[in-house]
Amino acid sequence: MLVFVKNKHGENLMPCKPSKARKLLKQKKAKIISYKPFTIQLLYGSGGYKQPVTLGVDLGSKHIGIAVTSEDRVLIKGEIELRNDVKKNLDIRRQYRRSRRYRKTRYRKPRFNNRKRPEDWLPPSIQSRIDNTFRWIDNFINLLPSPKLCIEVGKFDVQKMMNPDIEGVEYQQGETYGYYDVRYYVTCLFILFLT
The missing domain is CATH 1.20.5 (Single alpha-helices involved in coiled-coils or other helix-helix interfaces)
Known part of the structure; x- marks a missing residue:
């Protein structure tokens, strides 16, 4: 996997090989700014050569496939595993809340102002998947030099x-x-x- 690079002013440059990043860090020409994903920032001025980069995203129900390509070669590829325990955790939370309310013997007036869902409401498991997908896309867009985004949706x-x-x-x-x-x-x- 390649190492993400930012220039002296914080602008994104093309990713480099780990060996190149290691040499720059050893010569004190760069510093580490993030470990996940591993990103370095140059401490000297550079030409800032950039190539057209494409970020490809393949959406799935349990995994997200991500690939970063430049011209005819793949720079970075990977698979992100999504959470599948959201509904189970909500059920446990509901169970704890119900038992806590039954333990207290005071009379609690029913509330009816929380019975409608907002119009843009989605089930929490799907909302979690969408939020996670957008978070990873934003992470990669913030590390690559002006990428073109391609999202594959396999609905047929x-x-x-x-x-x-x-x-x-x-x-x-x-x-x-x-x-x-x-x-x-x-x-x-x-x-x-x-x-």
């Missing part, structure tokens, strides 16, 4: 690929329509036969 209709004329109720009546009903019926008959 599998049934439309198999049957281009599909519409309406036909989506609900696909190839496996009624499969679980038949399976349940056969299982019940088998159980009745055994008893």
